[in-house]
Amino acid sequence: MQRFIKSLGAVILLSSFSSTADPVSELESLVNQWLQIEQQTNELETHWLEKKATMEQTLTLLDAEQTQLKQFNHNRQKNSSELAEKRTALIQKQGQLEVDESALNTQLNQLIQQLRSLQVQLPPPLFTSWQEIGDLTDENLDANEKLQIALKMLGQLADFQNRxxxxxxxxxxxxxxxxxxxxxxxxxxxxxxxxxxxxxxxxxxxxxxxxxxxxxxxxxxxxxxxxxxxxxxxxxxxxxxxxxxxxxxxxxxx
Known part of the structure; x- marks a missing residue:
């Protein structure tokens, strides 16, 4: 309001220098112009405040999204590191299993050769029992099946030997x-x-x-x-x- 009064005074002061125009009409024209300017100014201020709120809200959302992206990237890097460690551990474990399997197959083959050599020297009843258990030379048998047969043979031998x-x-x-x-x-x-x-x-x-x-x-x-x-x-x-x-x-x- 004070700004309006000061502006109105300035308009009145300027109008005193006009010698040809009607003072009252000119004053009303100036007041209307001022009111229009004030209205436009208020509209601009209102629009700016609305825009400012919207922009602040957008910035808040962008900050939250950026924080989430940073956390996601951190978690991704952490997960990638953990996956790499697990992959390395699995590769090492697989390598050790392959070494153990190779050693087991070597020992199993040695055991099979010993059992085959021993089989011909067995008493006839025990020899027949071993034949009924299975054939260690069968190529269709896997290592686990051959091991089970060998263990059964050794069990029967121990039982026969102790009675x-x-x-x-x-x-x-x-x-x-x-x-x-x-x-x-x-x-x-x-x-x-x-x-x-x-x-x-x-x-x-x-x-x-x-x-x-x-x-x-x-x-x-x-x-x-x-x-x-x-x-x-x-x-x-x-x-x-x-x-x-x-x-x-x-x-x-x-």
Whole structure:
């Protein structure tokens, strides 16, 4: 309002210098012009305030977006670093697994060769059991399947080795005649056999060419039969006198 009064005074002062125009009309014209100028000024100020608020809001949103982008970029770099570390760790672990797998395959192949060499020297009942478990030479088997077969074979060997067992089968003598005998196994390294009429006796033992049966007429058939009967719980336990031959000793006899 003060600005309007000052401006109006200036207009009145300037109008005093006019000698030709009507003072009242001129004053009204000047007042109208001033009012228009004031209205335009107010509109500009209002428009500016609106624009300023909008711009401040936009700047606030831009600042928030910039902060989010910075955080996103930071997280991305952090995640990229973590992913790189995990990728490196996985590559190292994979490399170690490949080394371990190679070592395992080498050891497994060695074990398979040993089992194959041992298989031919096994007592016939155990040899048959190993054949029923599986074939370690089967190329269609993977390493895990071969390992499972090998472990079962070793388990059966340990079980057979730690007990006395009885079996029956036909054995061919030196004249080519098949004799049905009962066999008394002491583990997997020693066996004795006797026919039902006690007329044929002998021993069994492992050799390089496989399990061997050898007839021995000097072996006491009653002792072998008694040992078998005890194991079958048909007779009371009693002392036995049976020859025990080591593999080395038997090889030297041949």
């Amino acid at each position: 006395i067992s009885i079996h029956e089968m036909a054995i061919t003598n030196n004249q080519g005649k098949e004799i049905w005998v009962k066999q008394l196994y002491l583990g997997a390294a020693q066996a004795w056999f006797v026919s039902n009429d006690l007329s044929y006796t002998g021993i069994g033992f492992p050799a390089e060419l496989g399990w061997q049966w050898q007839f021995d007429s000097e072996l006491d058939g009653e002792q072998v039969a008694h040992g078998i009967a005890v194991q079958e719980k048909k007779q009371a336990a009693n002392w036995l006198t049976l020859p025990v031959f080591s593999y080395a000793a038997k090889e030297s006899i041949q």
